[in-house]
Amino acid sequence: MLFRPRPEKLELILLRYLKPRMEFSYDQALNYTNLVKGYEGELKSDIWLKGLTGEWLVLHDLLFEYHGSKFQIDTLIITFEKIYLLDVKYFEGDYSIKDDKWYNPAGTLQKNPLHQLERCETLLTKLLLKLGHHYEIESYLIFNNPEFHLNTTSINPAFIFPTQLNRFLKKLNMKPVKLHKKHYQLAKQLVDHNQEESPYSRLPQYSFEKLKKGIICSNNCNTFYSDEQLICKKCGCKEEVDAAVLRSVEEFSLLFPDRKITTEGIHDWCGIIKSKKTIRRILRKYLTLHRHSRSSYYSFKE
Ligand SMILES: [Zn+2]
Structure with a gap:
């Protein structure tokens, strides 16, 4: 069950309005393109997750704060005994990992998405404890662009590559257990804790x-x-x-x-x-x- 659908991002709407009306700098144009691509990837992942059967509570696009640290969650799935944390990466092209460092197809050093995911998991664990819930969290990086490839010598089980998406869903679908009232309460609590962030300060000046x-x-x-x-x-x-x-x-x-x-x-x-x-x-x-x-x-x- 889709408990919280993904809202259309206000920042994207505003940038779409601005683009034909002003000149974007190189960085502003790049940021816009990345946002559009990221959103496209998230929507694709949402469609993919509609293939989930059974009892699941799916929540998209949440922003939380725990003791001054903000963290954003692409997708969270509440199941009977576990919470799945999914971070969607719509990367395109040949990426590589060398000595724990990520490089994009142009060879530029990237933020390590795994570090981001671990930070998110740690903060979510703390937030859940504060709300009075004990759940095991299983986190995954979902690479859902069919044009993505990662050159690496060590395979991390948290990575789900385009060719594994179907099997990953099958695995989840194998263990549906009816949820209790407390699961719905948790979903509601999380939605209540979601923060709205104003995008205006991030826009180009106009x-x-x-x-x-x-x-x-x-x-x-x-x-x-x-x-x-x-x-x-x-x-x-x-x-x-x-x-x-x-x-x-x-x-x-x-x-x-x-x-x-x-x-x-x-x-x-x-x-x-x-x-x-x-x-x-x-x-x-x-x-x-x-x-x-x-x-x-x-x-x-x-
Ligand atoms: Zn036209």
Whole structure:
């Protein structure tokens, strides 16, 4: 049973909004690509885990803190007698380990993912004890990109390679035991302890004034509509004006949570809608108007 599905990452959504509107530096672009890839790998692993039969509680994407140390968990599976901790690595290409050090395909030294996993396991053990639970934890690094290969002389049983994924699942499926109330309580406690971290401080610096204005095609092809016809020159899709403006309002409000939604602001943001009346009509129709003598603004309906 999927107890906690994976939420879409706000950081990724915000970066996706920003990308066509500003120039990313090399590092920012690389970070974005890595986030997209990592998320893709996590989603693939979630689909793979749907093959689990029997009684399991699956929790995705948790962030905990224990005595000031934060740790993030990709996937946690609660079973009758054990907890499985899975860290998904969507690495691509030929990696290698030399003297306990990890190198990526370009030969650059990497963080050792095993150290990360061990740290996570230690902190989770402590957190579980604090919550009053004693469970054995079994941790695995899941490499689920079929294009991944690891050159190493010593095989670590915590590594699950692409060709072993099916067998790993079969092994888990062999021992389903009905869970008790305490397992569900533990799952709930863990979800309650999950922390939300604001991604805004990690984003590249941006301002309303400097971002490129316009409406981006709804097909995610990163192209701005060139005129009020709202037909994408790249993919040919066409969008209705209400839908396009509303999408832009959502984008605006996520990128600028402290700015008020006003006709003026959204007119600027959309760029290509000539008539302010059109913007006002759409805002009035779908959002709540807050009247003030000097400046009225809108908010999304509850
Ligand atoms: Zn398009």
